Amino acid sequence: MAIIKKPFDSYSIVHSSNNSQYEADIACFVSGTTDMIGRIIFFADDGPLPPNVPLDYGPEIHFPLGRFGEVVDTLRREKPLYLWLDTDSLVGAVGTADKEPAGEEEG
Secondary structure: OOEEEEEEOEEEEEEOOOOOOOOEEEEEEOOOOOOEEEEEEEEOOOOOOOOOEEOOOOEEEEEEHHHHHHHHHHHHHOOOEEEEEEOOOOOEEEEEOOOOOOOOOOO
16 A cells, blocks of 8 residues: 655645536645645536546545535644545545644633
């Protein structure tokens, strides 16, 4: 099993109009560089979800558009972040790189 795990700390979001391939795209970067380390791509909820893809620069992780809000919420609220892809099963993820304390938002 080969795993690609790429940390990132910045991103850019593009919402596509009349794009036959996908609905929205989040490009992931490491601050101070212009090289993309991976992408998160959102596809129409009513269509098939293509498999995640290992590319030369990093993983391309695919989600249905209905999960856009929760993914962006993770990007906005959490750090450090990473993209992860198992190149054998093509299971992918975007997640936090460190353990989060329980009840961190409690007063």
